[in-house]
Amino acid sequence: MKQNVYSVSQVNSYIKNMISQDFLCSSILIKGELSNVKYHSSGHIYFTLKDVGAAISCVMFASDRRGLDFRMEDGQQVIAGGNIDVFVRDGRYQLYAKQVALAGGGALYEQFERLKRELEEMGMFAPEYKQQIPRYAKRVGVVTAQTGAAIRDIIQVSKRRNPYVQIILYPAIVQGEYAVPSIVRGIRELERQNVDVMIVGRGGGSIEDLWAFNSKEVAQAVFDCRIPIISAVGHETDTTIIDYVADLRAPTPSAAAELAVCDIMQLLLQMEGYRDALAQALDRKLQFSRMQTRQYQLRLQALSPAAIIREKRMRILSMEETLGSVMEGKLAQAKHRLQVDSAHLSAVSPLKRLGSGYAYVTDESGGAITDGRALHTGDHMTIYLKNATVRATVEQIEESNYE
DSSP, X not given: OOOOOOOHHHHHHHHHHHHHHOHHXXXXXXXXXXXXXXXXXXXXXXXXXXXXXOEEEEEEOGGGGGGOOSOXXXXXXXXXXXXXXXXXXXXXXXXXXXXXXXXXXXXXXXXXXXXXXXHHHHTTTOGGGOOOOOSSOSEEEEEEOSSSXXXXXXXXXXXXXXXXXXXXXXEOOOSSTTHHHHHHHHHXXXXXXXXXXXXXXXXXXXXXXTGGGGSHHHHHHHHHOSSOEEEEESXXXXXXXXXXXXXXXXXXXXXXHHHHSOOHHHHHHHHHHHHHHHHHHHHHHHHHHHHXXXXXXXXXXXXXXXXXXXXXXXXXXXXXXXXXXXXXXXXXXXXXXXXHHHHHHHHHOHHHHHTTTOOEEEETTSOBOOOGGGOOTTOEEEEEOSSOEEEEEOOOOOOOOOO
């Protein structure tokens, strides 16, 4: 028996024809999670719908986007309506979406985004309105359920960090239709009790479980509260409206207690460190003051009248010694000069020559007679000898050749 052979195009066309004639595929609603959302420049939107076990490719043409009232993003839960058809060229089937609406959590997410934008425009998220969390809180107010992991975690962490801190609980309803007014009353009541800081939150849950903390009334109560508020709703990945309005967001209730209550042991260690640093600073200051006082003392001693007098006396003594040395030098020099002059005079002294047998002869007027030719017979003269003076008269003159 001969079997027919078909081309790829024939097979894809056959499958396309079968699907197009199926009533279910011609108008179908599919619920799933959005992923791989891409807004094309042409206006078409390409995306994938998936659940735990499967995925389907989807496209929404620009002409069908008029009824879309939100921006599609990955992770949203939606219900997409349209028809399933086969793209013959690629042999791939996909959903041609005519309408897409948020489903369940997705609708709540869109409501969350609208309220978030509204409150942000009102300025409730502005950093200038954030209050400083007190560093050493004594009374911590907590708005949460009376039973549950949140309050147990807060009490456990708070007592571990500071056993002297006072925890004031307002047992609020945190889930259901009565949760919003209960949380608002709790915030206002603890504000009246004038606690130092307030923790508002609960344990984790679905977006529906946490929805009370996404209400405008709770956000307004948090914003209006004059007591600093730490939000602690759900787990680390959960985000609610009051996380943006609160003065500080904590990822978990335990973390909120860490932020609200100081660690007393760490504080004591810090104070001990400050004490040691202060003691060292005082010791350095005292040492510096002592050194400065000693310097002033030495300076005052140097500038005192007694010190000045001692300095002047020492200077006078030094000058006296210098003057004495100079005078002794001058006297020694004068004595030496006198000895030299005395020796010189002694060498040329007439008296010394007279002692050698010579005589000193003067005329009547006292002038020295050095040339015999100046004498005449009968002249009077005086002859000076070593031990006598002789008066004589010239009786005879004889010439000599002693020259």
